Amino acid sequence: MQNGGNTCYFNAVLQSLLALDKLRARMLGPNALKGNLGEELQKLFITTTNTNGTRGVLNPEKLFLHMCLMNSDFRPGVMEDSNNMLVSLLDGLNNEEPTIVESLFHCQADKHVSSKECEHTSVTTEDLNLSLAIPTKKPASVDDCLDLYAAGVIVDWHCMDCSAASAARNTSLNQEDTTVNNGQPEQPDNKTYGKEECSHLANSDRQARATDQNNGKLQVHDDYANQMEQCHKNQKKEDKIYRDATVQYRISKAAPLLTIQLKRFDYSHADRPDKLEDRVSFQDTLDIIKFMDPRHVEDDEYKYHLVAVIVHSGPRLCDGHFFAYVRASEIGWQQQESRGTPTWFRASDESITEVLLEEVLECQAYILFYERVEQPKANEVLEEHPPTGH
Numbered sequence: 487m488q489n490g491g492n493t494c495y496f497n498a499v500l501q502s503l504l505a506l507d508k509l510r511a512r513m514l515g516p517n518a519l520k521g522n523l524g525e526e527l528q529k530l531f532i533t534t535t536n537t538n539g540t541r542g543v544l545n546p547e548k549l550f551l552h553m554c555l556m557n558s559d560f561r562p563g564v565m566e567d568s569n570n571m572l573v574s575l576l577d578g579l580n581n582e583e584p585t586i587v588e589s590l591f592h593c594q595a596d597k598h599v600s601s602k603e604c605e606h607t608s609v610t611t612e613d614l615n616l617s618l619a620i621p622t623k624k625p626a627s628v629d630d631c632l633d634l635y636a637a638g639v640i641v642d643w644h645c646m647d648c649s650a651a652s653a654a655r656n657t658s659l660n661q662e663d664t665t666v667n668n669g670q671p672e673q674p675d676n677k678t679y680g681k682e683e684c685s686h687l688a689n690s691d692r693q694a695r696a697t698d699q700n701n702g703k704l705q706v707h708d709d710y711a712n713q714m715e716q717c718h719k720n721q722k723k724e725d726k727i728y729r730d731a732t733v734q735y736r737i738s739k740a741a742p743l744l745t746i747q748l749k750r751f752d753y754s755h756a757d758r759p760d761k762l763e764d765r766v767s768f769q770d771t772l773d774i775i776k777f778m779d780p781r782h783v784e785d786d787e788y789k790y791h792l793v794a795v796i797v798h799s800g801p802r803l804c805d806g807h808f809f810a811y812v813r814a815s816e817i818g819w820q821q822q823e824s825r826g827t828p829t830w831f832r833a834s835d836e837s838i839t840e841v842l843l844e845e846v847l848e849c850q851a852y853i854l855f856y857e858r859v860e861q862p863k864a865n866e867v868l869e870e871h872p873p874t875g876h
């Protein structure tokens with residue numbers, strides 16, 4: 487794949503997508519995408535299907551330029567993040583008709599949040615975003631990252647029940663004593679109420695996190711009274727109460743394709759290397775049954791095969807290099823003669839070399855692409871393994 491000037495991050499994403507047979511089947515199917523991105527991507531899939539071993543260099547420039555038009559993060563000649571590209575490309579494709587990204591890539595999960603502070607709970611359904619923090623324990627595996635993600639602790643959960651109760655109390659306080667509206671911390675009732683409800687300000691970590699709710703601006707308070715005053719103002723305006731809480735994700739819908747990003751880059755510190763080089767082990771199969779919501783388990787197995795891995799080499803994002811390990815597609819280019827052990831390739835821009843699976847599993851993975859193993863239908867299982875008599 488041709489490098490158009492620091493486009494290795496983009497090429498690595500495309501090489502990985504081209505290795506996904508389920509995506510390839512949809513892209514070549516009768517209801518292919520109609521938009522700019524979809525049509526350009528489809529051309530790449532067509533070019534790499536049934537080439538009978540012919541070799542050539544792909545030029546994805548048009549698709550890249552469409553991405554530059556869509557997202558100003560991407561500019562010709564400037565290095566960017568593969569994950570940013572992947573997310574933007576999938577978002578862009580998802581906005582085109584007919585949508586194929588939603589059904590192929592989007593897992594859904596129920597997010598259970600509960601707080602021991604107030605014993606309230608909430609359950610919401612959201613798209614699963616497997617952008618995983620790397621745990622500090624060593625050695626760590628992708629399973630450990632998933633464990634960390636699936637059951638975590640947050641300190642700034644906005645408890646709707648407590649907030650509603652606070653709003654009700656606020657209303658009654660306002661009715662009893664209108665001076666509360668002046669936000670004077672000296673007011674006795676006001677202060678008692680404040681201590682109880684503003685406990686989240688006592689912890690500086692929580693204060694920092696609460697800024698997310700405040701358009702990202704950190705409010706600096708010199709003393710407790712000022713904190714109280716600000717807290718009262720905020721609460722009268724928003725009536726938001728924050729709690730320590732545990733969060734659990736349970737997958738309710740497992741998609742045919744799974745992408746997992748390991749958070750290796752930290753953009754928040756300009757003065758130090760922005761990359762985590764920790765090794766995170768992974769296997770060529772991934773079983774997510776333990777993360778499934780028991781109420782939504784329909785199949786016996788939730789196993790996925792590794793299809794592609796994007797790797798970043800170098801200490802910093804801006805001057806490193808992205809490449810991908812890809813499994814040979816069964817319906818695409820470099821068709822396999824037998825359906826034995828899958829062949830793996832290292833795809834680094836124009837250079838494609840065959841590698842052993844061992845090399846792939848040793849790499850410092852950044853983004854992992856998994857394809858779900860088809861569930862055999864009940865009658866097929868019977869045909870393959872007829873019941874044996876004794």
Ligand SMILES: [Zn+2]
Binds near residue numbers: 601604605645649729
């Ligand atoms: Zn609560």
